[in-house]
Amino acid sequence: MHSKVAALDLGQDAVTLTAHLVDVPSESRQEKALADLVEQALRGVPHLRVDRDGDAVVARTALGRAERVVLAGHLDTVPVADNLPSRLDEDGLLWGCGTSDMKAGVAVQLKLAAGLAEPNRDVTYVFYDAEEIASEFNGLKRLAERHPDWLAGDFAVLMEPTGGRVDGGCQGTLRVEVRTTGRRAHSARSWLGENAIHKAAPILDRLAAYEPRRVEIDGLVYPEGLNAVLINGGHATNVIPDFCTVTVNYRFSPDQSERQALDRVRDLFDGFDVLVTDSAPGALPGLSHPAAAAFVAAIGTAPAAKEAWTDVARFAALGIPAVNYGPGDPTLAHTREEHVVAASILEAETRLRTWLTA
Structure with a gap:
């Protein structure tokens, strides 16, 4: 493995470069080794200015073009699931943790950064950390707070996997804990207690009966989702539990603010204690x-709604219109079977290169 963390060769084709990136483990909060390699490789490119904050690396051209675009991608992955090292099979599929989400996109960014000395727009390439965990750790959030000038631009493309199409906007996400309480007792004398887990049944009933909205915005349909994702309660197998917590995740359409989404959840769970644990806005x-219309025309595929939360919301908060576009199937993200079609990596590179040079 030690030989795998040798300097990145940005002259390699994008598929080989993706495999190299995948073979450098970079679970969230453990991106330093990969960030070091990215920084080292980009500092060797004469037409780029390179800055770093923590494990985020930002490289920029400064050609005085009329428009600046931002290409952004995260370096971290979810925990490895026995799916390293990478493997390229005879069918042209590259397997491994992070292949789709989103080291294929990062490889495309690196190829463009190294190869486009005279793009038709100034370009900022952002490689950041901790996207896959709680938003408080997110490297793009940190950059927006500490160095908003590094992210300045007229348009942004987040290189999340989209299957090679343009995905507009993103869902918002809200996590709450819905809590019940009871009275602890010995299970042999359960009538002396009050079972908090049993009290959670109406919470699950309301979730099962809930009909998610499907919201159309600018011709794109955003399906919502409201689901229990964790449940916790009890002390021991012979004790009547005096607490239970159901964690609920609401993926809401960008027609709602965070406040409106929370109000909807609180209305649904009226009568229960609801505590917000995490929240992030969507993006229209x-x-x-x-700039977005020109990008969609250049890519040449019909746009769709992004059925997830992504950092396009952070760009939207900065007043920068942004879309999602990248190689890889988003439905394979975070799975043990994660892989990417090698040809899709090369196709994404070609389309973006054409957009930045035509």
């Missing part, structure tokens, strides 16, 4: 913006 598609 913004495809009518001239």
Whole structure:
């Protein structure tokens, strides 16, 4: 493995470069080794200015073009699931943790950064940490707070896996704990207690009966989801539990603010104690913006709604219209079977290169 962390060769084709990136483990909060390699490789490119904050690396051209675009991608992955090292099979599939989400996109960024000395727009390439965990750790969030000038631009492309299409906007996400309490007792004398887990049954009933909205915005349909994702309660197998917590995740359409989403959840669980543990806004598609429309036309595929939360929301908060676009199937993200079609990596590189040079 030690030989795998040798310097990145940005002259390699994007598929080989993706495999190299995948073979450098970079679970969230453990991205330093990969960030070091990215920084080292980009500092060797004469037409780029390179800055670093923590394990985030930002490289920029400064050609005085009329428009600046931002290409952003995260370096971290979810925990490895016995799916390293990478493997390229005879069918042209590259397997391994992070292949789809999103080291294929990062490889494309690196190829463009190294190869485009005279793009038709100034370009900022952002490689950041801790996207896959709680938003408080997110490297793009940190950059927006500490160095908003590093992220300045007229348009942004987040290189999340989209299957090679343009995905507009993103869902918002809200996590709450819905709590019940009871009275602890010996299970042999359960009538002396009050079972908090039993009290959680109406919470699950309301979730099962809930009909998620499907919201159309600018021709794109955003399906919502409201689900229990964790449940915790009890002390021991011979004790009537006096507490139970159901963690609920609401993926809401970007037509709602965080406040409106929370109000909807609190209305649903009226009568229960609801505690917010994490929240992030969605982002409207913004495809009518001239830069976004030009990008969609250049990519040449029909846009769709992003059925997830992504950091396009952070760019939207900065007043920068943004879309998701990248190689890889988003439905394979975080799975043991994660892989990417090698040809899709090369196709994404070609389309972006054409957009930045035509």
